[in-house]
Structures are given as structure tokens and as C-alpha cells.
Amino acid sequence: MQEFMENDSPWLQIFIMSANQFVHKAMDIFISAANRGDLEPRRANAYIKEILHIILFYGQINCPKVDPVDILQGNTDLLLRCFPDVFERCRTHLPTRPPFTVLLDAIVDIVGRRQEQSVLEFLLLQINEMEVPNAGNGLCKNIFVSAVVNFCYFNDEATGLRRENYFGASVTCAGSTQRKIMIDILCYQTWQRDISWAVCIGNRYNRNAFTFPCQVHSMAFNIYTRGESTHGPIARRAPCQKCFIMFPDIEFELRPPEDEHIFWEYGNCAEYESLSQLLNSHPEIASRLHRNRFAIGHEELLTAKYERLEYNLQELQFEYGHEFSFYNSQL
Template sequence: MLRPENVDCFFYQTTVCNQPRCPFQHRDQSKQSTVICPDWQIRKQCRNKQCKKKHLDEEALKKFFRCPIEKKSAACSKLNCPNYHARQRMEVVEQTEYVRGPDPVPMKEKRLWNKKKFVKSDNSRTQKLINSSCQFIKVALKYISSAVNEQRLSISKGKSYIKEILHTIFFLGHIDMPSIEPNEVLSSELFSRVTTKYQDVLQKYKTHLPRRPPYSVLLDVVVESTGDANVEAVLDQLTDLNQKMFIPFSENEWCGNDFFLNSTVVSFCYFSDFVTSKRTRNYFGGSVSCKGILQREVFIDISCIATWNKAVSLAVCLAGIHKHKPMLFPPYVHSTAYHMIIGNVGCSGSEEHQSTKVNTSLAAAAGNTGTALAGDGWIKGYYSKPPCQKCLELFPDTRFTPECSEHRYPAPWEYGNCAECEAVSKLLNAETELNKRISLPIPNRISIDSRYNHLLINTFNTDILILQRQCRLQDNLRKTKFEVGAKILFYDPCIDDSTALVPAQ
């Protein structure tokens, strides 16, 4: 039988409880949990005073905390209503509809990792991530050190880029399941040097978030050391780095790396002013360079919160909303994307890969650079590709090269995953006059994700969309070993508390 003294207070768990003598349990340690305590679920009471799981289920929510308006079979129209709601709510403020779905309910515990013993060395995906991380760091460090020695990159910039790459890769290993420690990725010699020279990296990858994926950092290094004017030179340099990072499958190497940390698509964009006939420089971006649904959601949310231009962040957050008008540029923003080629010359690959062998020899078609190199039976280069459906929805008036084909396939990935988002964001951040001319209509209907009950609706504007991203980010991070605090902290590689550049191996 359900007794109040054995049930978690819904108000205390989600926001704040204002009852002076509340009969329910007020437990801080269970606030972050989304699963029901197994003992409580069976007996409706738990004797463990340190229990970190919910003493709350749908039955208790409906019995003790249900909104009185919903109890009368009516629809509640207050998003700020602190009670439990099993139905969708909608409130209209200044002709804008704000919609919030049903409140989340704690779920039964899923014992995913207790079904069988997990051995890292026997897991193909974990080994591929370790291989990718190790190879990425070795190639990136060598390239950055070479650029610094040749004075194509300043020492301070090189130091900052190295720290950012190390921190981001260590962070990705830490949030993986099972987590991967830095000493599993680095050789003993390099790990010792990193420990000595970049101690803050090893201290903060568990508590501070990176601002972008590792390949986005490397892309900036390549563009800065090569120059943004020559797109073909940038792609040539990326192709060379991709070749060095690639670990193929063979009889001797049972597990390759599958390019776990490399962006499969790179794009660049520029603005050609229709009025003044002036052209900006080229701005490059990469697609989200990590595998795993959780990892991609984490980096897309990080980008929306702390990295991208606000107009791009809001465009990504608003994408998919019914009858929403997308972000519009003044004429003309030009964009071209390039897909990385990984294909065996002798194999009859997919239709897409078969077409790339033709495209690389026809550089004149739609501005294709034709960058490609062959080695050991594998082609590793780039071919220009039309925009996906999601890019067309986000940036509909952009002049894409090549233009989108008539037979357009739906994009299965999430809004924000594409390289165009990063490239356009850099363009708007650098070109302030263009940024002022952006048109981003706000829809008259905004959906509030009610999985995040602790989110208080105090203001009715687009900031709520960014707050939702922040809530999803924190929820995803709580599923990992990352230490989630009350405030989101970001790692700053420009703080110079290290001693020197890490020497290239």
C-alpha cells in the first residue's frame, strides 16, 4: 500500500516543495535518477537511507500529485503548473503557442551491463575507438609540431590546438561505454609527457566539456596553416592526414579504426554581396566527428549552447517545428560540401562509391576539385556532393554547388550534424554585417520537451529552446561517468598553464 512517508515528493524532485510540513520524502540523492528503486517497486518501501533511485512511479504520481484540473478530465493550460500532468499542455502568450508534452515517469531499471561480463580487449567497437584515438593524436601532434617548426603556426596557437585535441579525445573516451582512460590511448612515453606538460588536460576531461569535436579542431589547424583561399590545397592536406589516420582491416590487424573521429563531410561557404560585389573569405566546417547516438547528441547540444552563432543554434533548435519558416540570408551565400571517399578499387561498391570514381576524374563538373589519392587498393579523397534534405530546410536560399538532385534521399541524421552548420556559423561570427542582415522568423508555436521537469518556464522566448538543449545535454552526460555539476563548465585550452609543446613522436 502506498504511504506518503515512503514516496518521493514530486515537487521536491522536480523543482521546489513549498509545503511547510510535507508528508513525502525529500531526498537530494535521488533527484538525478530516472529509474525506480527495485526494492521500493516490490514492497512500496525502501530501508536503504542512501538509496539513489526514485521512490516514485506512475501510480504514486496519479494518486498524490496529479493536476486537479486534469483530475476533472479537463486540459491544463498553464506551463508553470507544478503538478504532475499525464496530458499535453498548451499556453498562448502574446500570440505564440507554447506546447509541453506529458511529464516523464520513472522507468524500471535496465541492467544492461550485468547480463554478461564485458571485456574491453574482446570488444571490436572499443578497440576501434582506441585505435582511432591513438592514431588521430599521433598524426595531429606531428602535423601541428611541423606547422609550428615551419612557422606556419604560432607556438601559442599550436599549444592551444594540441591541448584542445587531447582534451576532446579523452572526453570522448570517458563518456564511452565502457569508458576508456588516457593511458589506454597514449603510449607510456607520451602519456608521461602529457602528464608533465599538460596536467590540466588530464584533470579536466572528467569535469569540463569540450566545445567542438576533434576533427573540427584539426580542420582549423589545416586551414590556418594552409590558407583558406585555396580549397583544393586544404582538401589535399586533409586527404594526406586521413590516409595517415586510416587503419585498414587485414589478417594481421583484426580490427581497424573505421574513422571514428574523422568528419566524413567537409564543407566551405562564403558570402558574395549582391549590392557591393564584395566576396568574403572561405569558412570551413566539418560534420560531427564521433560515432554513437549519445555522443552525437552531446556535441550537437554543446554546439547549440556554447559554440555556434546564435542564429544557427536557433535554426537547428527550431528545425522540424510545424510551419516554421527557416533562416534566410541576403543574396548570396554559396556553399559546397565534400564527402570523404573510403572505397576499394577492386570491389563493386555501392552506387555512391562507384560514382565517386567517375567524379574524381571530372573535376570540372560543378566545381569538383577531384582530390584523390590511391594506395594499397584504397581510394581516400573527396568528391563534391549536393546538400541533404536537412541542409535545404535549414538554409533554403543558399546557393549550393552542386545543386540538389531531383532524387533526394531523406537524411536519417539529426539537425545540426551536417558540416554546413559549422561553416555557416563561422561565416556569421566573422562577418558581423552579414549577421545583422539574417532573417530568422520565430514561429507562433514552440514545443516544450516535458522530459525536463526541473526546467522552470519564467520567460516565453527562444531562450527556452537553448535551455532544453542544456537539459538534454545534462541528461545524456548523467548516463556516463562524466561528473555533472550544477553548472556546465567548458574547457579553455588558451589558459597557458603548461610548459611546452608535446614533441611529435
């Protein structure tokens, strides 16, 4: 393995080291939490399987492909015995969300949904230990760590009390085509229907798809702070202009700069995941959304996402069969 690392490109080395570090650090977090009694063993096992599958899947859609044995280095045999289905299905089944979203979800599970500061501090401590060496003998960001984390909540109309937080992270992938693949998976398979609709409408019309019937608050943070104290303040950040266009009625903590030019497409930001969780958890809010009218239908836009996903997977020679299958870590 050392010879392989020395003879390959710096980018491929960073990919492999990031993947290896992310898998093993996440496993340490889940196993330690289960041993402390902070996480049910069954849930810890499912989180491990899901992250392992996603990372190995990314190896299969990387250019060049990276085999599981190269990602996991010396631990392949043990993991293969424990999770044989992961190694089989990373070559045929799609994940349903990025690895950092799974890690964030697990940490919220461990710490508690209402403890936003504790979630952010715990998360920051873990990701600062996921850095990998670069060519200059320094450290660089793990490529599977999101740059931004967001949480949202709403105030209960009946009681006026603040409800629980819903967390999300920006999409992390190694490559622009891989990022499109993950955004299309999220829209087609994972996110709440109205959120996926909003992403499609944003990309087609650069307009918002709906407004909320209640006051929703949103806060975003730059979570990666290499070189700063892991116990220092976590920097709040404004939403990007695209999120401000997409969700004009949300109470954002900060406003985006007016001259901001965003190069990524709708669906990349952390806000989508957190709002999807909110609407999935509160269908009564989703049923009262004020939806704007458009000439093109929801199914037609989702079909376009499906077709782009299909095209990009074929371009990267991922053999998924006659139709998409999605990996389920609960089985």
C-alpha cells in the first residue's frame, strides 16, 4: 500500500487518505458512543454500514476507480467478515445521502437534537482530527468533511414555544460530476418531496417554489476551522444568494452579500437537508405550504434528475443494472 501511495497522484493520495480517515474516525465515534450507552448498538451498527458503503461507493465512481482494499488498507478482512453486503453492494447500489450527513445525524442522535451548541462543538472536535497530510508536509481538509452545517426550527403557533432543531450539512463529493450524482440522488430518492421540487424549480427558473405557513428560523455555520482552536467560537455565516432566493420568508440569522456570485447549483447547501428533515417530521406544515404555480410538473422535473443521474453513472462506468437500487443499512 505504501508503494501505491507514493507512485500515484497527490489528488488520489488525498482521496484515499481522506476516505480511510473518515471511515475509521466515524467508526471510533459510533463504537465509543455505543460503549458509553449514548447510542443504541443497533443504530451504531447501521451508521457504520451506511458510511462504509458511501465511501466505498465513492471509490467506485472516482476517476480512476479505487478498490475497497486500497481505501481500507489493513482492515479489509475484518470489515469484510462483519459487513459482507457492504462490499458487494458498493458496486451495484446507490447511497441515499453523503457521508458527512450520516456523521452529523449520528452526532445529533448521540448529543441531543435541542443542544445545538453541543452538537457543533462535538462535531468540530471530531473533524479537526480527520485532517490528512498533504504534499507540503502539512495538513489539509478531509475531502469528505462539509464546509457548512445548518440547523433550522420553527415556533409552535399554538404555544409560541420553539420546537426542536433540524440539522443539515452541505454536500461533499470528490469531483463536480460526483457532486451532481449526489444532488440528483438526494432530489430523486431522499429529500422531502417539496424540497426536491424547490431544487428543481430553482435550477429551472431561478425562483422559489413555495413559502412556509409558519415562521421558520435558520442558522448556518462554517464548521471547518483548521488552524484555530477546537474550543473557540464557531463562525456563523450568511446563507448564499441562492438560498435567499429559494426561501425568501425564512428568518435567516444573517443576510448574504448582495454582490455574491454563486457557482454551485441549487441543492448543494446545508439548508436543504435541514428543511427536508423539518418537513418530514412535521407533515402538517408540508400540507400547508403556499406553493407557486409553474407550467412544468413535479414528475417531469424529477424525471430530468433521474436521466442526468443515469447519464453520469454510465459515464463513470458504475454498473447499477436495469434500474437504480439504493443501499439500506438497516437490513
